[in-house]
Amino acid sequence: MTATEPAWFKSSYSSNGGNCVEVAGNLVASGVVPVRDSKDPSGPPLVFRADAWSAFVSAVRNGDFGTV
Helix, strand or coil, X not given: CCCXXXXXXXXXXXXXXXXXXXXXXXXXXXXXXXXXXXXXCCCCCEEEEHHHHHHHXXXXXXXXXXXX
C-alpha cells in the first residue's frame, strides 16, 4: 500500500449487522477524508474535507444529533 492509498477502518462501535461506514483516516494530511459503505467496499467513496469531517465527528461526540 502506498501513502496515497486509503487505509480503511471501521469504528470499534460498529455492530456486526453490517450497517457501517469505513473511513480512511490516513489521508487527513492531504486534506481529505474518504468514507465508504462497508457493505459495498468497491463502490465509490464519499470524500469530505478534513476540517468538515472533524467538525462532524466532534458534533457526534458532543451529542448534537441526539441518540439513535
